[in-house]
Amino acid sequence: MxxxxxxxxxxxxxxxxxxxxxxxxxxxxxxxxxxxxxxxxxxxxxxxxxxxxxxxxxxxxxxxxxxxxxxxxxxxxxxxxxxxxxxxxxxESNTQGLEEIVISASKFEQSKRDIPQKIISIGSESIQFVNPQTSADLLESSGQVYIQKSQLGGGSPMIRGFSTNRLLISVDGVRMNNAIFRGGNLQNVISIDPLSIQNTEVTLGAGSIIYGSDAIGGVMSFYTQIPRVSNTDSLLFKANTIVRYATASDEKTSHFDFNLGYKKWAFLTNVSYSDFGDLRMGSHGPTEYLRPEFALVTSTGDVIIENNDPRVQKVTGYNQLNVMQKAHYEPSETLSFDLGLFYTTTSDFSRYDRLIRYKKGVLRSAEWNYGPQNWFMSNLQVTKLSSNSNLYDKIKATVAYQNFQESRRDRDFNASIRNLRDEAVDAYSFNLDFEKKLSLNSAFFYGVEYIYNKVMSYGEEEDISTNTIIPTVSRYPNGSSWQSAAVYSSIKYKPNAKFVFQSGLRYNYVISNADFTENNQYLNLPFDTAHNESGALTGTAGIRWSPNSILQWKLNASSAFRAPNIDDIGKVFDSAPGAVVVPNNNLKPEYAYGGELGLKLDFNTKLVLDMSTYYTYLDNALVRRDFTLNGETEIMYDGELSTVQAIQNASKAWIYGFEVGLKMEFTKHLQLTSQYSVIGGTEEEGAVEVPVRHAAPNFGNTHLVYSNNKVKFDLFANYNNELSYYQLAPTEIEKGYIYAKDANGNPYSPSWYTLNFRTQYQISDSTIITASLENITDQRYKTYSSGIAAAGRNFILSLKYSL
CATH class of the missing domain: 2.60.40.1120 (Carboxypeptidase-like, regulatory domain)
Incomplete structure (x- = not known):
């Protein structure tokens, strides 16, 4: 005893x-x-x-x-x-606006209220309620990211007047932008499975200090679900399955994921498959958007078929598979290892805006398809915590490999030659990020980064009448490379709860190499190789000042840059009917200098007004302009005499805007939110100033939301202003076939609105049903610069079951 x-x-x-x-x-x-x-x-x-x-x-x-x-x-x-x-x-994180935690501002957790820049956060509960079909649709639901679509399998974000390769996409902290991200509309964001995302952060404005080249207009940071270890001796098993159906595209989506958690190990598997049919547009709107006929390839040749329902956009259907596998190992409380594997593939899908072009009264193309868009990523992250190191309190090392594959297949109506072009990029990256608390009032963040991209590109012509294939000019110089090395640092000083100062610097050195030997047998360029080196120093400084519980001021100034990539210096493609872009080996980085002022008024969370205004000056802008090749202004390309163009440092741009958000809490269960963005800008084109191409029309949304423990209702409207013929950029006027016609027969982008209703009901602890009726009044509309019309009246039903 x-x-x-x-x-x-x-x-x-x-x-x-x-x-x-x-x-x-x-x-x-x-x-x-x-x-x-x-x-x-x-x-x-x-x-x-x-x-x-x-x-x-x-x-x-x-x-x-x-x-x-x-x-x-x-x-x-x-x-x-x-x-x-x-x-x-x-x-638990406080998700009431100012108290949210964000990661993208420094790659380590910070309170959102401490960040001088404006950052949008979309959490897992919001993602589940919005129930987006793609990650582009998820971004659009924020009301502050504008989405352009060239086809159903698309979604090109626009943020504060910038788009494509002037915006940066990251997945779990890994840069997704690669050496062939182009200035034209870019659809890579759909490779990210929205059903795998835990939260998304969108930085409005420059992010070059942390992310380097391309982060001029904003950063879209996607953070995927994390494997969970067990806090007991028992296995932690969690599983979810989701099925979804949408009427406008006959979408059928199925998804499952499961988590296996042990004391030190955890594994997460996530699989999604979507099948989309041809998208149906609305009944009320411009007749120019209708699809009265379409080209069909038959065994006896190409034929024009009358569309028995002109609201159905033939042929836009496609399917997509997303797979994610993660592993987490935590040998101690201060050390963890995270491995992520991602794979996305699509079927062939048509580039719809090219299929609706006419030439001499007849559809120009019989075929214009993107081949399977494949993306693979593996990334390993090691995180170490230390309370006694003089160099860091947290350190993260991330090494990643990505492979991008895309292709294009196009053939003119009744032509025998099909143009085949295939591209692939191997992208390697290494990041080492540190955080050090200098005192209770200050923190220091710093790191290094190295990126290497290798580009493979092939061009062929297939004669469908003889089934023979011969090589031709490729889209990019095969074997070209792009690499970037950088060092950065930033500091946060917070002497009290009312005031925060943050500042940072980054130095980047970028090298591009391209060999045009293979393509010169077709182009006869005045050079065989291109070697481009450029260094860039960027900085930021900002303050957040809250003199009392109601007011919060934010002021931020920053510079950003984009170094020429392989798409800029080496691309060959038809930019528009009768125009061809050729390589240019004499390019410099473009720089952006901007400022932002924000004011938030918070009346005890019952009424919140969030306002911000910004201005950006873009210098040495890389733009497409007319060019000469060996003294010639026109050359033959894919069998057509085409005007020669090239990417050049030939412009400046001035972009400005104002954003206002409103949140009104009527009761604990009922609230109203609204968001509206005003954007404008001009750029130089020769001796005149013209509208900026990617400045979206004024747009916004308003939501009336009711929620209690088991049910949630959302009645909301999305709306968009007109862009008249005189407000369109010249490059948009060239694409008049995607726009409506005004009273004078000129292309313009009409205003539009949609009324929508969404509800979610928790049937039990394990089952949630979500239903939406979008575009209730069946409007026929296109978002600005989009080739494809948006969905008409659309009923979406989703069921989630959890174990």
Whole structure:
């Protein structure tokens, strides 16, 4: 018995000692929380967690109430007695606007209210409720990202007057932009499975300090689901399955994911498959958008078929498969390893805007298809925490490999030659990021980055009458490379809760190499190789000042850049009917200089007004302009005499805008939100100034949302202003076939609106049903610059079952 009492004494003592030392973590990310204030009711006893989220509770009694308070998390109450031997306490992030946590601003967690720039956050609950078909649709739901679509399998974001290769996309902190990201509309964002995303952050404005080249107009950061370890000795198993159907495109989507969590290991598998039919447009709108006929390839030749329902956009259907596999290993509380594998593939899908072009009264193309768009990524991230290192408190090392594959297949109506062009990019990247708390008031972030891209490109002509294939000019110089090396640093100084100052610098050095030997047998360029080197120093400085609980001011100034890539210096393609873009080896980086002023008025969360205005000056802008090749202004390309053009540092641009957001809480369950963006801008074209191509029309949305424990309703409107003929950029006027016609017969982009209703009901703890009726009034419209008309009246039904 004596031994039993001794054993019991030591067991109880060890449990109590363990309970006296706790570790405070974020409930979602499981990251330790630094600076959590721990105190009792009268605040006579207090502690603060260290860099590892650790603190001692020895000064507190077993039964007294202990409060845990952190700026960006919900206040929590505990007692040592209720801990029952556990030494881990989880705090929930406060998702009420200013208190959100964001990662993209420094690659480490920060409170959103501390960031001088404007960042949109879309969490997992919002993603589940929005129920987007693609990640482009997810971005559009924010009301602050404008989406252009050239086809159903598309979605090219526009942010504050910038688009495509002037915006940066990252997945789990890995840069997705590669050496052939182009200035034309870019559809790569659809490779990201929206059903795998845990949260998305969109930085409005420059992000070159952290992300380097291309991050001029904004950064779209997608963070996918994280494998969860088990906090007990039992296996943690969680699984979800989702099925969805949409009427406008006859969409059929199925998805499943499951998590296997052990004490130190966790695995997550995620698979989605979508099949889309031809998209049906609305009944009320411009007749120019209708599809009265389409080309059909038959065994006896090409024929024009009358479309028995002109609202159906033939042929736009396609299918897509997304697979994600993740593994997490946590050998200790201060060290973790994360491996992610991603694979996306599509079927062939038509580029719809090219299929509706006419030439001499007849459809120009019999075929214009993108081949399967394939994307593979593997990334390994190692995270180390330390409370005694002089160099860092957190360090993240990320190494990634990506492979991009895309192709184009086009043939003119009744032509025997089919043009085949295939591209692939191998992209390697390495990032080393550090965070160091210099004091309770300041933090230092710094890191290094290296990127290497290898481009493979092939061109062929297939004679369908003889089934013979011969080589021809490729889209890019085969074997070309693009590499970037950078070092960056930023500092945050927060002397008190009212004021934050952040500033940073980045130096980038970019090298491009291209060999045109293969293509010169077709183009006869005045050079065989191109070697481009450029260095860029960019900086940012911003403040956040909250003089009282109502007002919050934000002021930010920044510079950003985009270095010429292989698409700029080496591309050969038909930019428009009768025009061909050729290589140019004499390019420099373009620079953007901008400022932003923001004001938020928060009347005790009952009424919140969020306003911001910005201005950006783009210098040495890389734009497509007329060019000469060996003194010639026209050359033969794909059998057609075409005007010669090239990417050149031939312009400047001035872009400005104003954004306003409103949130009004009528009751705990009913609230109104609204967002509206005004964008304008001009650029130089020769001796005149013309509208900027990617400045979207003024647009916005308004939502009336009711929610309680099990049900949620959202009645909302999306709306978009007109862009008249005189407000269209010249390159858009060239594409008049995608636009409506005004009273004078000139192309223009009409205004439009949609009324929509969405609801979600939690049938049980394991089952959720989501239903939407979009475009209730069946409007026929196109988002600006889009080749394909948007969906007409669309009923979407989704069912989610969880284990």
């Amino acid at each position: 004596k031994g039993f009492y001794i054993f019991t004494f030591f067991f109880v003592t060890s449990v109590l000692l363990q309970a006296q030392n706790i570790k405070v973590l974020n409930s979602v990310t499981k990251e330790p929380l630094f600076g959590v204030a721990i105190y009792n009711v009268d605040k006579s006893k207090s502690e603060i967690t260290n860099f590892l989220g650790e603190a001692s509770l020895s000064k507190f009694t077993d039964t007294e109430i202990i409060y845990l308070k952190h700026l960006s998390h919900v206040l929590k109450q505990i007692t040592k007695q209720k801990l029952a031997g556990s030494n881990r306490v989880y705090l």
